[in-house]
Amino acid sequence: MSRWDDRERAAMVALLRRTATEKGERELVQQLAEEASAVALLRERLAPVDLFSDPVDEAIAQAAEEIASWEQSGIQVIALRDDRYPHRLRDVFDRPPLLFARGTVLDEDNGVAVVGSRVVSSEGRSTAAELATRLVERGLSVVSGLAAGVDTAAHRAALTAGGRTVAVIGTGICKHFPPENRDLHREVAEQGAVFSQFWPDRGPDKTTFPLRNGTMSGYSLATIIVEASERSGTRIQARKAVEHGRPVILMQSVIDRTQWGRVTAGKPDVHVARSAREAMVIVDALLDRPKQLESLLTRIG
Template identity: 50%
Template structure:
């Protein structure tokens, strides 16, 4: 019998058993399946419990004298919730809508702060070893986004990310940090207070188990998630091998607009290669960035109005 989640008003409601089943699938990884394949199967079927029943042998579920993987996963979720985290699966109604649309949508998210499923956010990213001009540019872009009631999205890294988050908070706006570690970790350590402040006044998101340490590949995965969460990405200042380059390329793949500053284009072959691609813009000033963002927001508003007219009775 199918256990597909029920739907109400176009929004899915997922019970505790479904959530535990998805976490258990990710922990057990039946048949050695990668997380991406598990996610795809769960989304296609619409039920993690159904996928569990199909992939996991009963002998694993019924090991005598031990908690079943489903029970262990439910216990873990309870512990994480007691720590103050919200645990979201890709089937949950509060899962970020834009992120759900992309191929690399994480199967599970850990959140602290205020969740807005239809958040209108723009990523502001760049080098950890940023110049003073780059930091000032990022801060000015962030303040301008706040003025336009757009969420400032960044990765809580040193440099450009920190400047963007700090400026957004100081301007009284909303900022979201998508981090490359577990949500219980603070990296870099210098951002401990910023980490706390964002979780209290904005939103902290992680796609990794709560105690996962920083690793090179987790930051690249984080960049893909940031691209999926936001409506656009602004690359302020970056090097030839920076994570911002990965995010810009992922944004193009996701069909999300990319705004490259002139200093990024002048300094990097990868940026020059992106110029001229659909959805890729260049900006010399903060005003240029603002005008592009205004245009993108207006286009999205028109598309949403058209969609509402199409689906209304």
Template identity: 45%
Template sequence: MADSSAEEKVALFALLAERPHKMSWSAIASEVALRGSAADMWNELHPPTFEGMNDEGGRLSDAQSQLDEWASGDFDVVTVLDSGYPTSLREIYDLPPVLFTKGELQADVVGVSVVGSRKASDPGVQIAANLARGLVDRGISVISGLAAGIDAAAHTAAIDAGGRPIGVIGTGIDLAYPAANRDLHARVAEAGALISQFFPGAPPRRQHFPMRNAVMSGIGRASIVVEASEHSGARIQARLAVEHGRPVILTNLVVDATEWGRALIGRPGVHVASSTADAMSIVEDVLSSDMRSDRTLPVFSLSG
């Protein structure tokens, strides 16, 4: 798939603004990807005039103005129609239509999420770092949400080990949340890729973070939940993992501390790891299974 043309990008953003038939953005993304063209969908809804595409409501002009403004930013705009859009992300039902990125986002990335509680314990931080280093040693990108605690520990260790981190954030690509992780955002972008599905300038909102987790799930091939509380956002990620049909690896810290973690034991694709070596063995089995199959099967990430 080649990169989308300027006309296709304009049509896509016009569709996102219009939301025809009250379609969700993910539904629009799926329809556009299926057709291979946003302009085709726009023209079906708005029959062209003699002058070309129909812009009676001005949405095409607005989209062009927005894209022109973003063109001067220090980030890239990757749509579901572009060859640089992650292949694994196309396989989930709630795929985002557009990603704003800094750094180098590889379409065929092989990554595993290392995520968990923002209020991490010292053992949890150490486990996250050990897991990140183990993934880097195997040439696997470390995916996380750049939150405080487990996320930050995993990304810091990955960078220090010379790996390629992938940070998926719940704000616009031009913002850092929490602010204390601003330098880490920059380091992640320099060493790997920083990704947001939200428009530049979008502040952190409660509903953004489950959406962020879905993207982490879609890009990843496996997920390791290091540490989480009973009411952690990791519960949301676990639900999404089940919906996506993708594996989750829970450490003993999660199983021992949460009822929801224990409730997951025995569910298809859910594994419990008692050590770093155990977790790495599970990851290797998952990746080997993917390589033996005819399809790429991304796995799931949990964020605390």
């Protein structure tokens, strides 16, 4: 089923509307990953008030109306067990149960995240743009967070190069943060995709961006961190990528300027690059890994 089952998807929305904590969401994801029915889980939570109404049917009908309203405004609603759900993201332990999207959604999207500080030097901005351009030249999507600074430079360079760029944002998909990136949000959706794991009208807060960073790591083949301060939220994405078993490339400035960068450099599959060109040599080697494994298995077989 390309869109799972509409009743199951509506039941998931109804469940999430009644799930107030991150722990509750994780438990729901685990149950759904084990092939549990969202309708059955909703029925466990809602007791009938009287003999003449079914609270489950009412909750599903209300959620279905909400989904229809979102879709009429151009927002795609993608549940965990939907075939459209990004396959690479599906593999990580903290995958979100629901995604909202604008643009062209690919279940198999080979993308590399280019991220970093909102306050970025001219050198960092130039490095982000060069990385994005070189990724596009290799037919890869440029993934970033649509924030100011490094993210904006990476998205704009990918668009200029005519490539696909994907934004994983830390607000609801109907919000624009920062406000000056409203047009960039639209352009990214037109030439790629914008994803959010939050209710469409949710604004930014201290919890949304760390969650977004984990989702961006899960979506991407690898993460390149261009610049980041000692307290930058970008360090969360580096940590998440290590937990996900995804490669991380730290630009030399991160090592030179931060203690967390030096500590992270010692983690498994974390690499350091002194230039955009050197970073792309590492990316090329990472892309060759599946071919090398296939060749090894062929020889063994």
